[in-house]
Amino acid sequence: xxxxxxxxxxxxxxxxxxxxxxxxxxxxxxxxxxxxxxxxxxxxxxxxxxxxxxxxxxxxxxxxxxxxxxxxxxxxxxxxxxxxxxxxxxxxxxxxxxxxxxxxxxxxxxxxxxxxxxxxxxxxxxxxxxxxxxxxxxxxxxxxxxxxxxxxxxxxxxxxxxxxxxxxxxxxxxxxxxxxxxxxxxxxxxxxxxx
Amino acid sequence: xxxxxxxxxxxxxxxxxxxxxxxxxxxxxxxxxxxxxxxxxxxxxxxxxxxxxxxxxxxxxxxxxxxxxxxxxxxxxxxxxxxxxxxxxxxxxxxxxxxxxxxxxxxxxxxxxxxxxxxxxxxxxxxxxxxxxxxxxxxxxxxxxxxxxxxxxxxxxxxxxxxxxxxxxxxxxxxxxxxxxxxxxxxxxxxxxxxxxxxxxxxxxxxxxxxxxxxxxxxxxxxxxxxxxxxxxxxxxxxxxxxxxxxxxxxxxxxxxxxxxxxxxxxxxxxxxxxxxxxxxxxxxxxxxxxxxxxxxxxxxxxxxxxxxxxxxxxxxxxxxxxxxxxxxxxxxxxxxxxxxxxxxxxxxxxxxxxxxxxxxx
Numbered sequence: 001x002x003x004x005x006x007x008x009x010x011x012x013x014x015x016x017x018x019x020x021x022x023x024x025x026x027x028x029x030x031x032x033x034x035x036x037x038x039x040x041x042x043x044x045x046x047x048x049x050x051x052x053x054x055x056x057x058x059x060x061x062x063x064x065x066x067x068x069x070x071x072x073x074x075x076x077x078x079x080x081x082x083x084x085x086x087x088x089x090x091x092x093x094x095x096x097x098x099x100x101x102x103x104x105x106x107x108x109x110x111x112x113x114x115x116x117x118x119x120x121x122x123x124x125x126x127x128x129x130x131x132x133x134x135x136x137x138x139x140x141x142x143x144x145x146x147x148x149x150x151x152x153x154x155x156x157x158x159x160x161x162x163x164x165x166x167x168x169x170x171x172x173x174x175x176x177x178x179x180x181x182x183x184x185x186x187x188x189x190x191x192x193x194x195x
Numbered sequence: 196x197x198x199x200x201x202x203x204x205x206x207x208x209x210x211x212x213x214x215x216x217x218x219x220x221x222x223x224x225x226x227x228x229x230x231x232x233x234x235x236x237x238x239x240x241x242x243x244x245x246x247x248x249x250x251x252x253x254x255x256x257x258x259x260x261x262x263x264x265x266x267x268x269x270x271x272x273x274x275x276x277x278x279x280x281x282x283x284x285x286x287x288x289x290x291x292x293x294x295x296x297x298x299x300x301x302x303x304x305x306x307x308x309x310x311x312x313x314x315x316x317x318x319x320x321x322x323x324x325x326x327x328x329x330x331x332x333x334x335x336x337x338x339x340x341x342x343x344x345x346x347x348x349x350x351x352x353x354x355x356x357x358x359x360x361x362x363x364x365x366x367x368x369x370x371x372x373x374x375x376x377x378x379x380x381x382x383x384x385x386x387x388x389x390x391x392x393x394x395x396x397x398x399x400x401x402x403x404x405x406x407x408x409x410x411x412x413x414x415x416x417x418x419x420x421x422x423x424x425x426x427x428x429x430x431x432x433x434x435x436x437x438x439x440x441x442x443x444x445x446x447x448x449x450x451x452x453x454x455x456x457x458x459x460x461x462x463x464x465x466x467x468x469x470x471x472x473x474x475x476x477x478x479x480x481x482x483x484x485x486x487x488x489x490x491x492x493x494x495x496x497x498x499x500x501x502x503x504x505x506x507x508x509x510x511x512x513x514x515x516x517x518x519x520x521x522x523x524x525x526x527x528x529x530x531x532x533x534x535x536x537x538x539x540x541x542x543x544x545x546x547x548x549x550x551x552x553x554x555x556x557x
Contacts, residue, residue: 095490098487125339142309174508175487175490176487176491
């Protein structure tokens, strides 16, 4: 992590509603995409792990909640800890690349719009939005087998908080092609610190 | 006898399906640039000719290449042999004549596909050679996991002659449609148009005209798209098949939009036209709305009525995103392109707005 960064990991496990990471033989409730493909669990850290991705610490995959390991974006409101972030960093991926607006909710009641962009998770597909690659698994899991060497990706993306202030919540877009696995609020003390 | 045509290089656009990938391989073999030829067209046309094929292109199922490349004079036609033996002899004859061939195939029988021995589906790939003695064909399939190499002729025959039955619930969209040993031939008019600023301006003008003032406003252009989506959502609560229909239609429309964005971006890059690159990014935003709509409808299967408000909201955003691009493209064609962001001489295309409907202008 950059020495000036102050990271606050956000627990999103309560909002997770999609099972995108699976062990071999998982039941029909698993399926990252509409074809019920999943990321092989053995290629990724254990649930609740603290991992560093491109200089930012995340909790990934989300701790066990019984409901899932990622959020399929449908306009959920995610409460944020009382911090004044400069960036909201995310781990995620999309079913075909996509972009959409999120709403940043401030402690003073203000709401400001920002963009969230997410590249495709599909193997042999580059990050169209230029995100750093967070994870690329050894294969892609299908409902009845795993295709080794067919390697999907999870990306690191970030949302700028261009107006400084304490955030209370993040409204995700109503865009079910977009999945969020992890969220970390990052502050850079001394940078654009007008208040 | 052994034939292996060369060069046959894998080509793929990341939003394309097997249709675009296969066409790209064939075009490149004949010296055409897939990104330019497949990316020039941008429109919407859906007369209700839905087919459960991965290579379906709305409105152009019988002449796929005409739909893929409307500005390059391409045409294709399906061949439907009586059986597998005749089907192979026809493909073999094409290869002997130096022409790689697009063949329909069921992935269930193709060892390099993830669906192998699992589920059936209706796929398209290129055969670029054969070895009679080894009993092999040589195939090129750029769809991930990309494969180029030998395939036992028995496997190819099984894939081409498959009844493509429903097995499991794995492939929800492209099963129950026999493959029938079909293969595709295509032709291009000569000479092909050069990739010039004038050509790009003409293409953009024709695309804008087709989207804003289509010949049939019920099925084509932006009016046709609006009518189709409104009608689909009206039918959705009582018609489960609408989920599959919209998903299958949205896939190639998304791909075409993605290809066209890259076409404009390349034109802007090669011709030093910064505004064209900005317009390419606007087209990409249309593409990204299609990504959202495609998955929104695919995940609406279990509670279609509840999904309607979100589907309608996204449809509105799709339409608005088209309108924004069309207005911006019209402005560009009119020579009214903003230059405030340009740090050097900016080429703008000559006026191409004659004949465009007034509602395009802002």
